[in-house]
Amino acid sequence: MNFKSSWELRAKFAQSLSTMYGKEVPAYNxxxxxxxxxxxxxxxxxxxxxxxxGSINRVTAERHGAIRVGSEREMSQVARVxxxxxMYPVGFYDLRDASSSAVPVVSTAFRPIDTDELAKNPFRVxxxxxxxxxxxxxxLDLQKELTAFFDKRELFGDELLELSDxxxxxxxxxxxxxxxxxxxxxxxxxxxxDPVDHDWYRRLEAISAVASDIGxxxxxxxxxxxxxxxxxxxxxxxxxxxxxxxxxxxxxxxxWDGPDVLLRQxxxxxxxxxxxxxxADGSIKPGELRVRFGEVEARGIALTPAGRDVYDxxxxxxxxxxxxxxxxxxxxxxxxxxxxxxxxxxxxxxxxGLAFFTFAAHPEKLSGAxxxxxxxxxxxxxxxxVPQPIVYEDFLPRSAAGxxxxxLADEGSKNEAERAxxxxxxxxxxxxxxxxxxxxxxxxxQQDASVAEISAALGVEIVPDAVVVSAS
Ligand code: OOG
Ligand code: NI
Numbered sequence: 001m002n003f004k005s006s007w008e009l010r011a012k013f014a015q016s017l018s019t020m021y022g023k024e025v026p027a028y029n030x031x032x033x034x035x036x037x038x039x040x041x042x043x044x045x046x047x048x049x050x051x052x053x054g055s056i057n058r059v060t061a062e063r064h065g066a067i068r069v070g071s072e073r074e075m076s077q078v079a080r081v082x083x084x085x086x087m088y089p090v091g092f093y094d095l096r097d098a099s100s101s102a103v104p105v106v107s108t109a110f111r112p113i114d115t116d117e118l119a120k121n122p123f124r125v126x127x128x129x130x131x132x133x134x135x136x137x138x139x140l141d142l143q144k145e146l147t148a149f150f151d152k153r154e155l156f157g158d159e160l161l162e163l164s165d166x167x168x169x170x171x172x173x174x175x176x177x178x179x180x181x182x183x184x185x186x187x188x189x190x191x192x193x194d195p196v197d198h199d200w201y202r203r204l205e206a207i208s209a210v211a212s213d214i215g216x217x218x219x220x221x222x223x224x225x226x227x228x229x230x231x232x233x234x235x236x237x238x239x240x241x242x243x244x245x246x247x248x249x250x251x252x253x254x255x256w257d258g259p260d261v262l263l264r265q266x267x268x269x270x271x272x273x274x275x276x277x278x279x280a281d282g283s284i285k286p287g288e289l290r291v292r293f294g295e296v297e298a299r300g301i302a303l304t305p306a307g308r309d310v311y312d313x314x315x316x317x318x319x320x321x322x323x324x325x326x327x328x329x330x331x332x333x334x335x336x337x338x339x340x341x342x343x344x345x346x347x348x349x350x351x352x353g354l355a356f357f358t359f360a361a362h363p364e365k366l367s368g369a370x371x372x373x374x375x376x377x378x379x380x381x382x383x384x385x386v387p388q389p390i391v392y393e394d395f396l397p398r399s400a401a402g403x404x405x406x407x408l409a410d411e412g413s414k415n416e417a418e419r420a421x422x423x424x425x426x427x428x429x430x431x432x433x434x435x436x437x438x439x440x441x442x443x444x445x446q447q448d449a450s451v452a453e454i455s456a457a458l459g460v461e462i463v464p465d466a467v468v469v470s471a472s
Pocket of ligand 1: 065066067068126128223265295395396399400401403404
């Protein structure tokens with residue numbers, strides 16, 4: 001009966017959201033067009049090397065979206081919807097203190113977990129939940145009002161949730177039901193035309209535009225959909241030359257001539273869109289909201305905890321230098337810091353245990369000495385193990401906080417005298433109703449499996465090396 005497996009559903013879901021979003025936000029289509037051109041050009045210039053971090057088919061179809069929900073109940077429901085598409089929670093991001101402006105949310109990302117599922121279609125959705133309990137943002141009275149508001153609204157209907165549960169349990173759905181699931185799931189993330197309660201919206205907006213975007217309206221919506229590019233610097237200038245103003249800088253690592261690591265992102269600001277507002281006197285009048293924007297990203301190699309430590313220290317060093325010479329461009333300072341601290345080659349990143357790789361075995365390159373226990377670094381040095389990068393599939397909290405600024409006009413307010421409410425990955429697991437996976441564990445498991453395979457193929461015992469050192 002034309003059964004659609006979860007990865008097929010996921011690919012169609014990404015496509016259907018893309019069609020919907022393109023109709024609503026035409027600048028998104030421009031972003032996709034420029035991205036496609038940039039990728040074709042990159043492929044033409046670099047040949048097979050362009051596909052080192054994912055096949056061109058994967059990269060061309062690759063998107064991530066972002067949504068925001070209000071309550072624990074809504075978070076657990078959206079998790080059921082994503083499970084229908086083989087997307088599971090990975091990583092915990094606390095954005096409440098990741099920037100100076102008020103971003104009162106905690107987040108996770110729903111994405112495929114298995115390598116072959118990622119290769120088939122890696123669609124992921126960065127999903128944020130309003131941190132209603134945090135008194136730095138919301139007074140006790142407002143917490144009560146928000147809770148009552150979220151208890152009343154229904155983001156996902158019973159039919160969608162039931163179909164989702166079936167799809168998750170059976171690993172897919174038959175044709176007509178698959179179509180219905182896609183239709184309902186896409187509609188759940190469409191911008192609603194319902195009039196917005198003016199006073200309630202503006203009250204929340206005074207605290208944070210993120211709070212009003214989540215709690216000031218009766219539904220949720222995709223707030224951006226992000227294509228992946230192979231050359232984000234070319235994309236940035238391509239968009240600006242079309243007259244689309246991007247945010248001031250590319251978030252994340254700078255462009256440099258060493259290996260691309262983690263994630264580089266940039267966005268254009270939310271565009272003003274006309275919406276209807278219901279006023280206190282009962283009248284309904286048009287007004288404007290800026291809630292949806294465009295973002296694009298380039299993905300690099302996943303870093304190990306040791307590599308991430310180097311990354312975080314480099315980011316702090318860039319901040320320091322920028323404070324000392326405020327006029328300079330962040331990206332330029334960052335490039336210099338990168339050149340001083342990060343290895344220039346993938347082989348060195350692998351040998352130093354700074355990034356995650358799988359390995360290809362080349363038995364002919366085993367040296368005579370490599371018969372007893374041998375370290376990975378030694379095998380890499382002789383060429384008996386050739387590293388193949390594992391792409392970073394997750395997000396960066398600081399960049400995410402930077403991206404949130406795309407629809408913030410001002411700082412909002414945060415009462416630092418209050419104590420932050422506790423949210424962490426364990427609590428998120430309880431909220432979502434499914435284990436929120438640690439990204440490092442997923443990458444490590446993939447690398448370990450590969451090391452076991454080449455150990456068998458090479459006929460040598462591979463022992464952990466003592467050379468896991470920081471790069472500085
Ligand atoms: C999510 C922002 C985070 C990213 O790419 O880092 C994000 C949001 O604005 O809701 O999507
Ligand atoms: Ni994003």
